[in-house]
Amino acid sequence: xxxxxxxxxxxxxxxxxxxxxxxxxxxxxxxxxxxxxxxxxxxxxxxxxxxxxxxxxxxxxxxxxxxxxxxxxxxxxxxxxxxxxxxxxxxxxxxxxxxxxxxxxxxxxxxxxxxxxxxxxxxxxxxxxxxxxxxxxxxxxxxxxxxxxxxxxxxxxxxxxxxxxxxxxxxxxxxxxxxxxxxxxxxxxxxxxxxxxxxxxxxxxxxxxxxxxxxxxxxxxxxxxxxxxxxxxxxxxxxxxxxxxxxxxxxxxxxxxxxxxxxxxxxxxxxxxxxxxxxxxxxxxxxxxxxxxxxxxxxxxxxxxxxxxxxxxxxxxxxxxxxxxxxxxxxxxxxxxxxxxxxxxxxxxxxxxxxxxxxxxxxxxxxxxxxxxxxxxxxxxxxxxxxxxxxxxxxxxxxxxxxxxxxxxxxxxxxxxxxxxxxxxxxxxxxxxx
Numbered sequence: 001x002x003x004x005x006x007x008x009x010x011x012x013x014x015x016x017x018x019x020x021x022x023x024x025x026x027x028x029x030x031x032x033x034x035x036x037x038x039x040x041x042x043x044x045x046x047x048x049x050x051x052x053x054x055x056x057x058x059x060x061x062x063x064x065x066x067x068x069x070x071x072x073x074x075x076x077x078x079x080x081x082x083x084x085x086x087x088x089x090x091x092x093x094x095x096x097x098x099x100x101x102x103x104x105x106x107x108x109x110x111x112x113x114x115x116x117x118x119x120x121x122x123x124x125x126x127x128x129x130x131x132x133x134x135x136x137x138x139x140x141x142x143x144x145x146x147x148x149x150x151x152x153x154x155x156x157x158x159x160x161x162x163x164x165x166x167x168x169x170x171x172x173x174x175x176x177x178x179x180x181x182x183x184x185x186x187x188x189x190x191x192x193x194x195x196x197x198x199x200x201x202x203x204x205x206x207x208x209x210x211x212x213x214x215x216x217x218x219x220x221x222x223x224x225x226x227x228x229x230x231x232x233x234x235x236x237x238x239x240x241x242x243x244x245x246x247x248x249x250x251x252x253x254x255x256x257x258x259x260x261x262x263x264x265x266x267x268x269x270x271x272x273x274x275x276x277x278x279x280x281x282x283x284x285x286x287x288x289x290x291x292x293x294x295x296x297x298x299x300x301x302x303x304x305x306x307x308x309x310x311x312x313x314x315x316x317x318x319x320x321x322x323x324x325x326x327x328x329x330x331x332x333x334x335x336x337x338x339x340x341x342x343x344x345x346x347x348x349x350x351x352x353x354x355x356x357x358x359x360x361x362x363x364x365x366x367x368x369x370x371x372x373x374x375x376x377x378x379x380x381x382x383x384x385x386x387x388x389x390x391x392x393x394x395x396x397x398x399x400x401x402x403x404x405x406x407x408x409x410x411x412x413x414x415x416x417x418x419x420x421x422x423x424x425x426x427x428x429x430x431x432x433x434x
Contacts, residue, residue, distance in 0.1 A: 001251075001280050003273050003303040006266075006315055016230065018214045026185045026214040033189035038196045044186040051155040053181070058197050060163070060179040068168035076166065080173050083358045084135050090360030091143045094379040106392030115145035116382050118199065120191035120223075121176075122206035123167055125154030125183055130207075131170035136362050136377065137205050138174040144382035150201060151176045152191060154183025184208075185215035192219035205364075205377065226377060230368035231260035231300075234352055235321040235341075237312050237334075240269035242327040243348060247272070248279035250325055250351055255296035256289040262300035264319065266312045273303045313337050320371040323352045342371045393426060 018026070032040040038055045046052045069077065100110030121137040124130065134151070141149050151171055157164035163181060171179055180198055182190060188208075194200035204216060205226035216225045234254035236247050251263035267273055280297060284290055306312040309328065316324060320340035328334065331346040338344055342365030343355050356363045364377040391399075400423045407415035 001263075001277050001297045001301045001303055003277060003305060006304050006306045006311060009302055009304050009315075016210060016213065016228075018210050022210060023214055026211055026218055029185040030189040030192075030215060030218050033186055033195065034193045037194075041182060041186055041190055041195050041197075044184070045155060045182055048184055048186070049155050051181075053155065055197050058180050058182060060168070060181055062177070065168050065172040065176075065179070068165035068172070071165035072169050077169060077173070079358075080131065080135070080170055083132065084139060084173055086358060086360035087135050087139045087362075088143060091140045091362070091379050094140075095143060096380075096383075100388060103395070105395040105398055107395035108388065108390035110388035112386040112388060113383050114386070115147070116141075116202045116224075116384060117146070118148040118150065118201045119146050119382060120201035120204045120206075121149060121151045122183075122187060122191075122204065122208050122212060123151060123153040123171075124206075124208045124212070125157040125164070125167075129157050129164035129167050131164075131166045132357050132363065133207065134167060134170040134176075135174055136364050138171075138176060140362065140377060140379050141382040142175060144379045146382050148178070148201075149176060150178040150180070150191070150198070152180045152182050152187040152198075154187075155181040183212075185211045185218075188212055188215035188219060192223045203382070205381070207364075226364065226381060227366065227370075227374070229364075230370075231262065232257040233262045233264075233319075233322040233367055234325065235264045235266060235316055235319055235323070236325045236327060237309075237316055238265060238267045238269070238272060238325075238327040239309065239329060240272055241329045242267070242269075242272055244272055244275035244279045246348055246351070247276050247327060248283050251276070251280060251297070251301065252283055252287060252293050253351070253353055254323065255293040255301060256287060257292075257296075259292055259295040260300065261296045263297055264301065264321075265303045266306060266315050267303065268306055268309060268312060270305055273305050277303060309334065316341065320366075320369040322365045322367045322371065323355070325350070325352060340369075340372045342366045342376055396422060397426070 029044060042053055096113055098112045100108055102108050119141045123134055138149055153163055153167060156162060188204060190198045191201045191204050201223060203224040207229050213228050217228060232254045234251060236250060238247055247265060251265060254261050255263040265276055284294055287293055304315060306315060316338060317340045322342045324341040325345040326334055327348055335344055335346060343361060345352055345355060355361055362376040362378060366374040400419050403419050404416045
């Protein structure tokens with residue numbers, strides 16, 4: 001893990017748009033699913049996932065969800081229930097209510113907030129299983145009031161036989177009642193356009209591989225999507241009070257995600273920088289995902305030495321990391337100065353995995369520097385809003401001339417006349433009655 005001065009560091013990010021071949025493959029899959037429905041869905045499942053299914057096999061029965069409990073440890077069930085309770089409690093605080101505001105002139109303005117009707121959650125089944133992501137997608141949608149939540153996941157997880165039982169238990173604990181054994185771009189297309197077996201949804205969320213990401217981009221507009229997630233990121237801002245063992249462990253906790261993940265230390269202490277560099281090397285030796293983490297820290301990791309905490313905060317805000325840990329003597333004193341970060345972890349005992357799994361805030365967080373303008377997944381991602389506008393006759397007469405002026409300024413005489421005709425007819429009626 002290289003040590004560099006702040007002026008020499010530049011984290012180059014590139015949005016993954018896929019190769020021309022990958023994009024063409026996804027377009028073909030989406031088109032086929034849209035035209036052929038279940039027939040194409042089953043064909044691609046056999047071709048890409050090497051699993052032959054019938055339409056009757058697609059939906060995972062409740063008995064299979066419940067049977068998964070026998071294959072997992074009771075301690076896992078306890079932990080997932082505790083995490084679910086924390087996640088639900090946190091997201092309950094985000095709920096908003098519709099409102100209406102009567103004006104003195106008799107007009108009414110307001111906003112009606114409604115949940116989306118049907119949401120699709122994608123759960124990946126490639127390199128690893130992520131039961132925690134089931135909770136992080138499903139629970140905010142439930143809190144928002146979404147009545148139909150459908151989950152899709154590949155028919156076999158990580159090359160094994162069948163769906164990982166930990167995913168099934170997490171789904172059952174989250175209250176999922178509709179789940180299908182289908183993955184990849186074909187699953188995204190099925191959620192977006194529907195097939196004979198899977199009804200279309202209003203929004204698709206959840207992480208996946210490049211084909212899933214490209215499929216989400218392809219169907220956006222027909223449905224909403226959460227985001228196109230990039231590689232995981234962590235930045236640790238630390239001074240000479242930080243424990244190098246803790247810092248190294250936290251950097252590696254994100255580096256082990258994949259080779260493209262970035263793990264960066266920003267510190268005012270040259271001594272800490274060297275200690276963390278040595279500690280990363282040492283901890284890598286016994287890390288089960290050593291090869292992945294080593295590639296990550298070699299290609300995308302860095303230790304940036306700054307002259308002051310102020311300079312460190314400037315670096316952090318420029319990086320706009322997905323996860324930020326502040327390990328300084330008074331972390332609370334600096335939290336308000338962080339403008340760009342998806343999640344902020346304060347102090348030596350607030351390790352990033354606490355947020356990944358347990359604390360309650362969502363772990364689906366903006367990556368690739370998009371924390372500059374976007375936020376973690378929350379209840380607002382699963383609602384829609386309608387504006388309410390009611391004008392009384394008094395309000396129309398009071399404001400009609402201004403509306404006509406603005407409409408004519410933009411060249412829309414039809415807009416202006418829609419107001420003018422009311423002013424004329426109502427004015428004439430009042431005159432006749434007067």
